[in-house]
Structures are given as structure tokens and as C-alpha cells.
Amino acid sequence: MNKTEKISLITAIGTVIVAFAVGIQSYALLSEFESINRPWIGITKFEETPENKINYIYENFGKIPNTDGKIRVVWTEDIYDDFIEKMYDKPAQLEMGVLLPTQTLEQTINDLPLELIQKSKNGDPLYVGVLIKYDYLDNKEGEYGTMMEFVNGEFSIVKTWLK
Numbered sequence: 301m302n303k304t305e306k307i308s309l310i311t312a313i314g315t316v317i318v319a320f321a322v323g324i325q326s327y328a329l330l331s332e333f334e335s336i337n338r339p340w341i342g343i344t345k346f347e348e349t350p351e352n353k354i355n356y357i358y359e360n361f362g363k364i365p366n367t368d369g370k371i372r373v374v375w376t377e378d379i380y381d382d383f384i385e386k387m388y389d390k391p392a393q394l395e396m397g398v399l400l401p402t403q404t405l406e407q408t409i410n411d412l413p414l415e416l417i418q419k420s421k422n423g424d425p426l427y428v429g430v431l432i433k434y435d436y437l438d439n440k441e442g443e444y445g446t447m448m449e450f451v452n453g454e455f456s457i458v459k460t461w462l463k
Contacts, residue, residue: 339366339436341399342444342462346428346455352417354409354450356430360399366442369396369434373409376427377416379449384459387431387445396434417450425451427458 339362346356360366370392376383394407409428420426429447436442443463449456 334440337363338440339364339399339401339434339442340444340462341366341369341432341434341442343430343432343446344404346448346450348417348450348453349408352414354412354417354428355406356409357404357406358399358432358444359404360401363401364436365398365400365403366396366434366436367398369399369432370394371396371407372431372433373412374429375409375412375416377419377424379425379427379458383427383429383447384445387429392433396432399434420450421453423452425449 339360341358341360341362343356343358346354349355371394372387372390372392373394374383374387374390393411399405412428416426427447427449429445431445432443434442441463443461445462446460447458449458
């Protein structure tokens with residue numbers, strides 16, 4: 301191999317390395333762009349209504365709207381290990397539709413038995429889980445879930461997650 305061939309080989313190897321590095325950097329930038337420019341839907345507040353029901357307020361904190369969404373709600377008096385998994389198994393109770401950036405909506409949990417709310421106001425804990433799954437851009441999926449404890453008229457977060 302003469303000197304010109306060696307220089308050509310080194311140049312070709314260098315070009316491949318640079319192209320690989322540019323590809324990795326482009327992927328990282330695209331991932332960062334997508335994580336910033338997407339819907340981020342989450343619950344901002346749980347509250348008890350004067351009618352002894354529980355409301356939750358959710359909002360799109362992202363920069364674009366979702367294209368569709370479903371909400372599942374579960375509750376129990378006794379917390380157990382697979383409580384969160386149960387949220388995924390339950391059929392959606394609410395078709396959320398599109399939520400625009402900064403848009404806020406309120407939802408009432410209508411089928412929660414009044415006697416459970418009354419018991420929790422008297423000191424027995426009530427655990428409420430809400431799972432919001434939504435779609436956006438080209439069949440991408442987002443998710444927000446939370447599990448709250450309601451006892452003595454107060455809500456506290458047990459667990460929250462998002463994807």
C-alpha cells in the first residue's frame with residue numbers, strides 16, 4: 301500500500317467516524333426536541349365537592365395537543381401491591397378527546413360510593429388512582445398516573461408517574 305492509498309484509507313475511516321458521531325448527535329437532538337415538543341398531561345388538583353364527590357383537575361402542560369386520550373379511575377380502602385396494575389386492566393371510563401396546550405379540564409368521579417367518602421372523612425383512608433393515557437403525533441403515547449390517599453378530608457400523594 302503506497303502513501304496515497306494509506307491517506308485515502310485514513311480519510312475514509314475518519315469520514316465514517318465523523319458520520320457516526322453526527323448520527324448520534326442528531327438522534328440526541330431529535331429525542332430532546334420530541335420530549336420538549338409534545339403534550340404533557342397531568343393532574344393538578346384533587347378536591348372534594350359540596351355534593352360529597354371527588355373532582356380532579358387535569359391540564360396539558362406541553363407545547364402541542366394530544367390527539368386522543370382515555371382516563372381510568374380505581375379506588376380501594378386497603379392499599380395493596382398490585383393496585384397500580386389494576387389501573388391498567390380496568391376499561392377506560394372516560395374518552396378524553398383533545399386537550400390543547402395550557403387547557404385545563406375538571407372531571408368528577410361519579411361512581412365512587414358515597415359511603416366510602418364518608419368513611420374517609422371519619423379517618424378511614426380511601427385510595428384513588430387515576431391513569432390518563434393519551435396519543436399524539438404519529439401514534440406516540442403518553443401517560444400520567446397518580447395514586448392519592450384521601451383521609452379526614454385531605455388528599456396526599458402516594459405515587460405519581462409519567463411517560
